[in-house]
Amino acid sequence: MPVWGWILIAVIVVIAVVAVIVARLVSSRQRTERLRGRFGPEYERTVGEVGNLDAAEDELAARERKREKLDIVSLPPEARAKYADSWRTVQIEFVDNPSSAVGAADRLVIQVMRERGYPIDDFDQRAADISVDHPKVVENYRRAHSIYLAQEQGDVGTEDQREAFVHYRALFEQLLETDENKDKPKETRA
Structure with missing residues (x-):
């Protein structure tokens, strides 16, 4: 394979890796903003209590999943x-x-x-x-x-x-x- 072929493959791999990193960063930022918007001050309290942003967000997301399983009803x-x-x-x-x-x-x-x-x-x-x-x-x-x-x-x-x-x-x-x-x-x- 000619050198330009190897260079093209390397460029494609680098672009793919950068795209994956950018997608993860955007996804992480969107998750953070969604959770911060939903939980408000509780978001900050949980981050402070847990001490790790990812772990705190995992906890808040787990609360949401648990809540979805509950049958919360309005009072008559x-x-x-x-x-x-x-x-x-x-x-x-x-x-x-x-x-x-x-x-x-x-x-x-x-x-x-x-x-x-x-x-x-x-x-x-x-x-x-x-x-x-x-x-x-x-x-x-x-x-x-x-x-x-x-x-x-x-x-x-x-x-x-x-x-x-x-x-x-x-x-x-x-x-x-x-x-x-x-x-x-x-x-x-x-």
């Missing part, structure tokens, strides 16, 4: 109304007994999650599952649950309890999926 209007009434009762209770109300808020969020079809056995898994559908409020849930656990040890004051209650409400409203609060977290006072 009567269930929404029942839970909204329960929330109002818990909110009123907060005035007289904040620690009891925070515990009731935690339990009510878990009840709504259960009825919607989310697995509820383990808190970390609950938070991961919620992060796929409600990435803007999952950190609220983590913070509220952390305060709830500290409260069980007697380590929180009323302001922390109020903060937990506000965080639980943000997730609770998202889980109820009422038209006025769908996909927008609220930061209101208890």
Whole structure:
């Protein structure tokens, strides 16, 4: 084979290798942007927690795949109304007994999650599952649950309890999926 033939083959191989590298870079960038867009602040939290971009993105993608297998359903209007009434009762209770109300808020969020079809056995898994559908409020849930656990040890004051209650409400409203609060977290006072 003449020298120009070998040169042509080498050029074709180099072009193919460069094309594969460029395609992988573009695919990786698209994956990153898709996950960052879907998970928002949860993306950054996961990357920081895992400490490796690829591993964090693999974890987030695994959450998406797991979520696709779950049968998450909307609540029927009567269930929404029942839970909204329960929330109002818990909110009123907060005035007289904040620690009891925070515990009731935690339990009510878990009840709504259960009825919607989310697995509820383990808190970390609950938070991961919620992060796929409600990435803007999952950190609220983590913070509220952390305060709830500290409260069980007697380590929180009323302001922390109020903060937990506000965080639980943000997730609770998202889980109820009422038209006025769908996909927008609220930061209101208890």
